[in-house]
Amino acid sequence: MKKLNLNFKQFLVIILVSFCFTSCVTKKDVVYFQNAKDFETMVDTDTFEAKLKIGDIVSVYISTLNPELAQPYNVMIQSGSGGSLVEYIIDVDGNIDFPVLGKVKLLGLTVEEAKELFKKKFKDGNLLKDPVVIIRILNYRVTITGAVNSPGVYEVPNGRVTILEALGMAGDLNINGKRDNVLVIRNQNGTKVYTRVDLTSKEIFNSPVFYLTQNDYIYVEPNNSAISSASGDRRLNTIMTITSFLLTTTLIFVTVN
Incomplete structure (x- = not known):
């Protein structure tokens, strides 16, 4: 009986170690504007107007x-x-x-x-x-892909939209979206400009891509938890195989002894 207890403990350790590789999402990873203070004010002096580009x-x-x-x-x-x-x-x-x-x-x-x-x-x-x-x-639209709830191409009828409003149109980031490293790709008359923004900081309001222009492309990178989950199917199959093997071995051990 002592041998059986030892083998069962080893079995549990193997299972726990296997699942420890999966990352967890913390509150710090998903909360917006974390450094904004209570009653803090910021005067919006931005008079943004979209400028016409080649291909418009x-x-x-x-x-x-x-x-x-x-x-x-x-x-x-x-x-x-x-x-x-x-x-x-x-x-x-x-x-x-x-x-x-x-x-x-x-x-x-x-x-x-x-x-x-x-x-x-x-x-x-x-x-x-x-x-x-x-x-x-007529071509004022933005494309939003990656870890959002409703990726797609969205029309902007009034010719003015912020990145926060655009992400809202896409159903916001899902729990796996990396909020501190959102990529905006902008076409400036044949030149691609790549800008990364941090939604967890209030400095997003001062970003040059806070107001989006026509045909901007927004990509939300998945966090480590999502990547682990996506690649975890194969790992899960391996764990299940190991688990099945250990259970079978344990049953044989019990039967023999």
């Missing part, structure tokens, strides 16, 4: 008191369900080819600056008086 798709609509005068500038595409405005793609030189006006350089401008540019061109050319210019960025 925009719609431009011109309105005047006399609709006939604006008609040449509002090119429509006819379809079975009606018509829609022509979409303009900003080319590699930063221009769109606009009716009557020709090449209009929009690269690096905000939507409001682009509106003012059109108004100036209409005024300087004595083409339209007091036109209303409506410009929309």
Whole structure:
């Protein structure tokens, strides 16, 4: 009987050691803004506005008191369900080819600056008086992948979104998301810029990627616990095999003795 107790203890030790390799998630790993103090205030002076980039798709609509005068500038595409405005793609030189006006350089401008540019061109050319210019960025979307609850591509209809709002649209990070090392990949007119942010620190509000721009890509890295879990299936099979072997051996030992 003494031999049986010794073997059973060894069996338990093997099982416990096998499971010790799995990492645990602590409160420190998942709480946001950990260094924010009670009643601390921070004045938001950010006047962020998205700037137009190469490859952006925009719609431009011109309105005047006399609709006939604006008609040449509002090119429509006819379809079975009606018509829609022509979409303009900003080319590699930063221009769109606009009716009557020709090449209009929009690269690096905000939507409001682009509106003012059109108004100036209409005024300087004595083409339209007091036109209303409506410009929309049609490809304002962000992609969120990795350890979030609902990864995917999300449209931003109002042209302004923070990384926190975007992650909220994706259902927030799941318990396995690494909150102190979130990667934002931004395309700056052909150049990829990689920025990592720490959601557990209040300094996230001062990050250059706190406000996202069109086509930003956010990747949430899984923590060690998730990686261990993902690779743990094979380890679990091994543990189960060892467990089965030890139980069988133990039963044989008991039967023989």
